[in-house]
Amino acid sequence: MIRLDNLTLTYDRHPAVHHLSGEFCAGSLTAIVGPNGAGKSTLLKAIAGLLAPSSGKVERSSLKKGDIAYLPQQAEIDRSFPLSVFDMVLMGRWKHIGSFGGAGKADVHAAHHALEAVGLAGFERRMLHQLSAGQMQRVLFARLMVQESAVILLDEPFNAIDARTTADLLALVTRWHSENRTVIAVLHDYEQVRARFPETLLMARECLGWGATETVLTPQNLLKARARSEAWDEDAPHCHQAVA
Numbered sequence: 001m002i003r004l005d006n007l008t009l010t011y012d013r014h015p016a017v018h019h020l021s022g023e024f025c026a027g028s029l030t031a032i033v034g035p036n037g038a039g040k041s042t043l044l045k046a047i048a049g050l051l052a053p054s055s056g057k058v059e060r061s062s063l064k065k066g067d068i069a070y071l072p073q074q075a076e077i078d079r080s081f082p083l084s085v086f087d088m089v090l091m092g093r094w095k096h097i098g099s100f101g102g103a104g105k106a107d108v109h110a111a112h113h114a115l116e117a118v119g120l121a122g123f124e125r126r127m128l129h130q131l132s133a134g135q136m137q138r139v140l141f142a143r144l145m146v147q148e149s150a151v152i153l154l155d156e157p158f159n160a161i162d163a164r165t166t167a168d169l170l171a172l173v174t175r176w177h178s179e180n181r182t183v184i185a186v187l188h189d190y191e192q193v194r195a196r197f198p199e200t201l202l203m204a205r206e207c208l209g210w211g212a213t214e215t216v217l218t219p220q221n222l223l224k225a226r227a228r229s230e231a232w233d234e235d236a237p238h239c240h241q242a243v244a
């Protein structure tokens, strides 16, 4: 379970996430939604341990760093690095391989199996910069598969991805959920969220709703989120408590 306790996250003292409290239960499948600039990616980074809270905390109970897999937005991934598809997927096995060991049979098998599962068998030797956006996303999902993490964080995983690839990758998300992993995804497609994600956190820097998707994604809440984000002052001083 991951618990947020009065969590506030800031950049250069500007608040991006405000006094957020609640919990992601073990095995839950949650969408984080909200307008642009609502703090969704910032929250995901804090859960991944990549951004320190300016106040409050993220409690990860007994989870260790390797138990949390994080998929950033595609724009944040440098594809010019000379790396093959196979090596990229194999890198996901680092916690099994360790710092000094080489990849064993089981690791190589897991990487091949994952590439097959995402429909990229035969692409092993391709370099990352030779892939389309959709193929790259399949590679990143294959890497998540071999990580075998208890918690999987996905930041806009289906952005600019065609319907077929989205359906394939959504099926993987559903499989992870059935395997009792905790999956948290930042998404913008409300229909997708309603159809596939039982829990939703709606935020506009602060929490506007967190719970069963049908009770959170109401027209009133969505209007409130839009109004809240439009009204937000980018130059607001450090962390005044927002009024609910």
Ligand SMILES: Nc1ncnc2c1ncn2[C@@H]1O[C@H](COP(=O)(O)OP(=O)(O)OP(=O)(O)O)[C@@H](O)[C@H]1O
Pocket (backbone or CB within 6 Å): 011, 012, 015, 016, 034, 035, 036, 037, 038, 039, 040, 041, 042, 043
């Ligand atoms: N590295 C950074 N340095 C300074 N400010 C940042 C940084 N990253 C994000 N911000 C600011 O923090 C706020 C929240 O950004 P964040 O990326 O978390 O929003 P988001 O909800 O993920 O938005 P989107 O839907 O557009 O991806 C925004 O006002 C943004 O400008």
